[in-house]
Amino acid sequence: MQLSSYINQILPLSDLTNTAIENAFIPVKFSKTQILITEGKISKEMFFIEKGLARIYYYNESGKDITYSFFTEGMMLTVAESFFGQLPSRYNIESLEDCEMRKITYTDFEMLLKIYPETEKIKSQGLLEFLLKATDRIVTLQFLSAQERYDLLMKNYPSIIQRASLGHIASYLGITQETLSRIRAKK
Amino acid sequence: MQLSSYINQILPLSDLTNTAIENAFIPVKFSKTQILITEGKISKEMFFIEKGLARIYYYNESGKDITYSFFTEGMMLTVAESFFGQLPSRYNIESLEDCEMRKITYTDFEMLLKIYPETEKIKSQGLLEFLLKATDRIVTLQFLSAQERYDLLMKNYPSIIQRASLGHIASYLGITQETLSRIRAKK
DNA sequence: GTAACCTTTTGATCTAGATCAAAAATTAAT
DNA sequence: ATTAATTTTTGATCTAGATCAAAAGGTTAC
Numbered sequence: 001m002q003l004s005s006y007i008n009q010i011l012p013l014s015d016l017t018n019t020a021i022e023n024a025f026i027p028v029k030f031s032k033t034q035i036l037i038t039e040g041k042i043s044k045e046m047f048f049i050e051k052g053l054a055r056i057y058y059y060n061e062s063g064k065d066i067t068y069s070f071f072t073e074g075m076m077l078t079v080a081e082s083f084f085g086q087l088p089s090r091y092n093i094e095s096l097e098d099c100e101m102r103k104i105t106y107t108d109f110e111m112l113l114k115i116y117p118e119t120e121k122i123k124s125q126g127l128l129e130f131l132l133k134a135t136d137r138i139v140t141l142q143f144l145s146a147q148e149r150y151d152l153l154m155k156n157y158p159s160i161i162q163r164a165s166l167g168h169i170a171s172y173l174g175i176t177q178e179t180l181s182r183i184r185a186k187k
Numbered sequence: 188m189q190l191s192s193y194i195n196q197i198l199p200l201s202d203l204t205n206t207a208i209e210n211a212f213i214p215v216k217f218s219k220t221q222i223l224i225t226e227g228k229i230s231k232e233m234f235f236i237e238k239g240l241a242r243i244y245y246y247n248e249s250g251k252d253i254t255y256s257f258f259t260e261g262m263m264l265t266v267a268e269s270f271f272g273q274l275p276s277r278y279n280i281e282s283l284e285d286c287e288m289r290k291i292t293y294t295d296f297e298m299l300l301k302i303y304p305e306t307e308k309i310k311s312q313g314l315l316e317f318l319l320k321a322t323d324r325i326v327t328l329q330f331l332s333a334q335e336r337y338d339l340l341m342k343n344y345p346s347i348i349q350r351a352s353l354g355h356i357a358s359y360l361g362i363t364q365e366t367l368s369r370i371r372a373k374k
Numbered sequence: 375g376t377a378a379c380c381t382t383t384t385g386a387t388c389t390a391g392a393t394c395a396a397a398a399a400t401t402a403a404t
Numbered sequence: 405a406t407t408a409a410t411t412t413t414t415g416a417t418c419t420a421g422a423t424c425a426a427a428a429g430g431t432t433a434c
């Protein structure tokens with residue numbers, strides 16, 4: 001999906017504003033396993049994924065690498081609380097495939113908001129989407145079994161299951177690799 | 188906490204805007220166990236709690252009542268995705284104590300945003316806070332033990348532990364009542 | 375091409391927390 | 405107050421999923 005279609009599906013904007021947004025998001029490429037945002041730092045950038053796969057992850061108290069979330073084509077990628085709130089990020093972002101993205105800096109984003117006030121709606125709509133996903137996640141983790149969580153991911157994001165590694169998917173689901181491997185085996 | 192201090196702690200606003208906000212939030216009282224928002228309907232109201240305790244909850248596939256979240260003095264209470272996005276709510280809201288609140292309707296909220304554009308910041312800041320809480324929740328549910336989740340709730344919201352019922356707290360933590368009772372017993 | 379390194383699978387065992395059931399303690403209602 | 409209803413505790417048992425360990429498959433690099 002193109003950035004322009006993404007924006008327009010949220011809210012149709014004037015041609016002028018659309019062009020301004022298009023120009024503010026500059027193309028970037030990342031190869032596999034690059035770190036785009038680091039824990040402890042304030043996210044200065046937000047990415048729109050045109051091609052590729054990435055994940056947000058963190059290390060728990062015992063140092064285990066845990067995937068918080070996956071992002072793929074047509075999604076806005078950033079540690080939302082850090083970017084929108086300009087707070088230190090508690091997560092890292094890593095590319096899992098070679099990626100083609102568009103990125104905007106926070107400064108440019110603020111500028112857009114100031115010059116084209118209609119983009120403010122894009123911001124709250126964006127926040128709303130992050131929130132919707134997060135609440136879904138909570139409900140999933142609160143009371144579903146490992147199998148049910150896997151089925152749900154399969155249903156909602158089948159491509160992630162094919163493209164991400166077993167270990168990353170397992171920690172995302174809140175289970176061990178072994179358990180995920182067994183769930184897959186018996187189907 | 189007063190509504191005015193809540194607003195000002197987010198962002199200092201002009202006296203004019205402050206007064207407009209104060210007037211838009213009208214006082215309401217609820218007695219224990221009243222339903223403020225119902226699953227399937229669009230949340231037309233957002234509440235600021237001056238006194239009392241409430242919870243957001245839902246019924247899972249097997250019909251079990253699950254607490255999604257608690258809200259107490261000084262918090263904004265609403266099903267954020269439903270109120271801000273004007274989408275059907277997937278949750279209910281129930282008062283758990285006699286409550287004194289201030290409420291604003293979505294229409295009045297929109298009006299405020301239009302007349303006093305600086306309130307738009309309050310909106311995104313509000314969304315951001317809901318998002319921050321939600322991400323915390325995910326990390327908690329992803330890999331902490333029952334005991335660790337309980338300790339965390341105790342640390343962050345000790346008053347909820349004293350005021351909410353065992354069953355509500357247990358489902359909030361994603362565990363059974365029996366397990367929670369045993370965790371408490373051994374301390 | 376094979377050595378070194380990851381990732382996934384399979385097996386055996388263990389345990390945190392669920393489930394089922396019933397007793398005790400609180401709270402509410404007449 | 406006494407009964408009824410709800411909530412919490414305690415006990416016994418069971419199970420989903422963790423942990424530990426090692427084999428089997430895949431990748432990557434020289």
